[in-house]
Amino acid sequence: MSTALLEQQSETVMHFQQLFQEKEQKLNGQANAPLPRLQRLAMERLAETPFPTRRNEDWKYTATTRILAPAYAAGQEVDLAAEQVKAANIVCLDAYVLVFVNGVYSAKHSQIYGMPPEMTLWPVKDALKDDRFRPLIEAQLFHEENQVHNAFEHLNMAFAEHGQFIHVPKNVVVDKPIHFLYISETEDQPVFTHPQIIISLERSAELTIIEHFTGTVNAEAPYFTNVANRFHVAENANLKHYRIQDENMKAFHVNNTRVRQDRVSTYSGYLVDLGSRIVRNNLGAVLLDESTNTNFYGMYFGRGEQHIDNQTFIDHAFPHCESNELYKGIVNDKASAVFNGKVLVRQDAQKTNAYQQNSSLVLSPKAVVDSKPQLEIFADDVKCSHGATIGQLDENSVFYLRSRGLSDQQARALLQHAFLKEVLDFMPEEKVINASEELITKKFQGEF
Amino acid sequence: MLSIKDLKVDIEDKAILQGISLDIKPGEVHAIMGPNGSGKSTLANVLSGREEYEVTGGDVSFLGEDLLELEVDERAQAGIFMAFQYPVEIPGVTTATFLKSAVNAVREARGLEELKPVEMLRLIRQKADMLGIDHKFLQRSLNEGFSGGEKKRNEMLQMALLEPKLAILDETDSGLDIDALKIVSDAVNQLRQDDRSFIVVTHYQRLLNYIVPDYVHVLYNGRIVKSGDKNLALELEEKGYDWIKEEVAAGIPSL
Numbered sequence: 001m002s003t004a005l006l007e008q009q010s011e012t013v014m015h016f017q018q019l020f021q022e023k024e025q026k027l028n029g030q031a032n033a034p035l036p037r038l039q040r041l042a043m044e045r046l047a048e049t050p051f052p053t054r055r056n057e058d059w060k061y062t063a064t065t066r067i068l069a070p071a072y073a074a075g076q077e078v079d080l081a082a083e084q085v086k087a088a089n090i091v092c093l094d095a096y097v098l099v100f101v102n103g104v105y106s107a108k109h110s111q112i113y114g115m116p117p118e119m120t121l122w123p124v125k126d127a128l129k130d131d132r133f134r135p136l137i138e139a140q141l142f143h144e145e146n147q148v149h150n151a152f153e154h155l156n157m158a159f160a161e162h163g164q165f166i167h168v169p170k171n172v173v174v175d176k177p178i179h180f181l182y183i184s185e186t187e188d189q190p191v192f193t194h195p196q197i198i199i200s201l202e203r204s205a206e207l208t209i210i211e212h213f214t215g216t217v218n219a220e221a222p223y224f225t226n227v228a229n230r231f232h233v234a235e236n237a238n239l240k241h242y243r244i245q246d247e248n249m250k251a252f253h254v255n256n257t258r259v260r261q262d263r264v265s266t267y268s269g270y271l272v273d274l275g276s277r278i279v280r281n282n283l284g285a286v287l288l289d290e291s292t293n294t295n296f297y298g299m300y301f302g303r304g305e306q307h308i309d310n311q312t313f314i315d316h317a318f319p320h321c322e323s324n325e326l327y328k329g330i331v332n333d334k335a336s337a338v339f340n341g342k343v344l345v346r347q348d349a350q351k352t353n354a355y356q357q358n359s360s361l362v363l364s365p366k367a368v369v370d371s372k373p374q375l376e377i378f379a380d381d382v383k384c385s386h387g388a389t390i391g392q393l394d395e396n397s398v399f400y401l402r403s404r405g406l407s408d409q410q411a412r413a414l415l416q417h418a419f420l421k422e423v424l425d426f427m428p429e430e431k432v433i434n435a436s437e438e439l440i441t442k443k444f445q446g447e448f
Numbered sequence: 449m450l451s452i453k454d455l456k457v458d459i460e461d462k463a464i465l466q467g468i469s470l471d472i473k474p475g476e477v478h479a480i481m482g483p484n485g486s487g488k489s490t491l492a493n494v495l496s497g498r499e500e501y502e503v504t505g506g507d508v509s510f511l512g513e514d515l516l517e518l519e520v521d522e523r524a525q526a527g528i529f530m531a532f533q534y535p536v537e538i539p540g541v542t543t544a545t546f547l548k549s550a551v552n553a554v555r556e557a558r559g560l561e562e563l564k565p566v567e568m569l570r571l572i573r574q575k576a577d578m579l580g581i582d583h584k585f586l587q588r589s590l591n592e593g594f595s596g597g598e599k600k601r602n603e604m605l606q607m608a609l610l611e612p613k614l615a616i617l618d619e620t621d622s623g624l625d626i627d628a629l630k631i632v633s634d635a636v637n638q639l640r641q642d643d644r645s646f647i648v649v650t651h652y653q654r655l656l657n658y659i660v661p662d663y664v665h666v667l668y669n670g671r672i673v674k675s676g677d678k679n680l681a682l683e684l685e686e687k688g689y690d691w692i693k694e695e696v697a698a699g700i701p702s703l
Contacts, residue, residue, distance in 0.1 A: 404550035418540025
């Protein structure tokens with residue numbers, strides 16, 4: 001690392017340490033509760049772990065220096081009107097809703113009544129005090145199977161005050177999706193927030209969650225959403241995970257989601273990136289036993305100077321596992337997108353089926369796509385494929401639509417929408433498809 | 449309705465149309481025939497608004513407007529419909545979505561209100577029934593995986609919905625079997641009315657047994673070398689194009 005970078009990083013870490021000490025001083029005798037203890041540990045790790053720079057191959061295209069430059073303060077709750085929350089919500093979706101305003105849980109706007117009594121949805125700080133749950137959480141936080149935790153994850157743990165823990169015992173099917181609605185309502189002070197969801201699904205349990213990030217449009221300063229999620233999907237359990245990232249155009253968003261899957265379990269990620277100045281998603285699944293099913297379906301649309309970086313990792317270590325990965329994206333103006341997807345098929349992972357595809361449309365001469373689908377196979381009896389395509393809108397199709405009276409803009413929007421629809425069609429939840437389509441349509445029309 | 453005067457068109461500096469004049473009045477059906485490479489499709493494409501053609505001379509006026517100044521979508525809104533020889537396949541856009549967008553775009557341009565979803569659905573279904581199109585088709589991606597006949601039928605459905613003033617059929621009959629041909633012709637015949645005109649570009653006389661034209665024009669080397677009524681088409685069917693080529697070579701006046 002260059003000295004200039006080192007200096008900037010040590011300044012950043014010093015700033016974080018100062019914030020951390022201020023936070024500690026307010027603990028008033030709670031300093032030895034389990035969460036603050038974990039947070040101190042995370043802070044120590046953060047001091048030892050440099051933030052990745054462009055010299056790290058996996059961070060080559062995304063400058064963390066820009067994300068870390070502002071002097072962030074911790075997010076404070078602001079009082080939102082019910083209409084404001086409603087406007088950010090997904091229309092007609094029947095779900096349990098947890099609302100977070102600037103990272104702070106808002107009981108007032110949330111609706112979590114009526115959940116199956118067998119399951120648990122608790123703040124991480126409370127769940128850590130319970131002997132049943134603490135081991136489950138710690139196992140997820142400290143496992144480092146094949147993946148070293150990065151500085152953003154330590155940062156998240158050090159500052160996450162409103163992390164949520166979900167435990168679904170065996171055979172329990174949660175009847176409605178759990179919708180985590182993160183609203184950033186910031187003004188002229190740069191703010192960072194640390195959303196955290198830790199999920200433990202036991203044998204044959206089923207759950208759908210929706211992570212949903214929005215930000216007010218008129219904010220002066222950037223804000224930084226630094227997410228870290230840990231999901232454990234036990235034998236024959238099924239987790240569906242939607243993410244709608246629609247932050248405002250000044251925001252920075254880093255999302256580290258680590259999934260661990262046991263035998264015959266299914267994880268499906270439906271990942272929509274529309275907002276943020278810079279967004280970096282690390283999504284990784286470690287397959288811990290045979291016959292798992294892993295699906296990553298991602299779509300993104302970048303405009304202006306947006307930068308959208310998707311990094312995925314699927315680690316096949318056991319036989320008969322299947323993974324499907326499809327990411328489709330459009331970049332316009334000066335936007336850039338990165339897809340770096342790695343699928344590792346270890347020697348013992350015979351009979352693996354692994355498919356990976358990234359397709360992009362590049363709509364302007366200054367828009368950039370870097371696509372790097374990687375497949376590393378060490379087993380010999382597998383079915384695997386990977387590919388990347390980068391193209392433009394088909395002008396013949398544009399002409400055809402215009403010859404039926406659609407304006408040039410309408411024709412192009414329809415074709416872009418059709419391109420992304422392939423990904424949306426994988427989503428089982430129609431209301432989420434509709435909400436995503438509505439957001440996409442607004443983006444096509446140039447709304448921010 | 450449509451008046452073409454001495455139209456000259458190049459593609460990549462090669463003269464394709466070398467001075468075409470044609471006058472089409474409301475309600476008339478004009479067939480344009482001619483051997484391969486005579487410029488038939490070029491004429492159709494220029495009228496529809498394709499950009500790769502360069503108009504080097506002449507005028508085209510449509511309902512009093514300078515057609516060549518209009519963008520392709522403005523032409524559609526003004527009432528020109530082109531049934532393409534090769535309709536484009538568009539995966540991911542359902543036929544229904546496409547038809548709704550097109551109908552509303554044209555209605556808006558013509559100063560009409562957008563149709564409500566229910567009315568739109570009723571209208572599309574009614575026209576689909578008229579053309580014997582299965583409603584399941586409406587949920588499929590536009591033209592994707594459609595047979596040649598299905599694509600042409602879909603073109604006719606669009607024509608029926610957009611209610612053009614002038615419809616241009618560019619070799620719509622090519623490659624169709626007799627059943628598909630009848631469906632296309634039926635659609636045209638049902639839509640024939642006093643204020644709607646048709647240009648039927650075709651290679652084969654057979655279509656004209658079903659769509660009976662008021663005029664038949666023979667295009668050769670970028671010029672209309674002969675015009676007549678439906679009997680001219682029969683004569684061409686019987687004798688081929690060679691006698692016309694010979695007449696042109698001998699300098700016999702065309703009319």
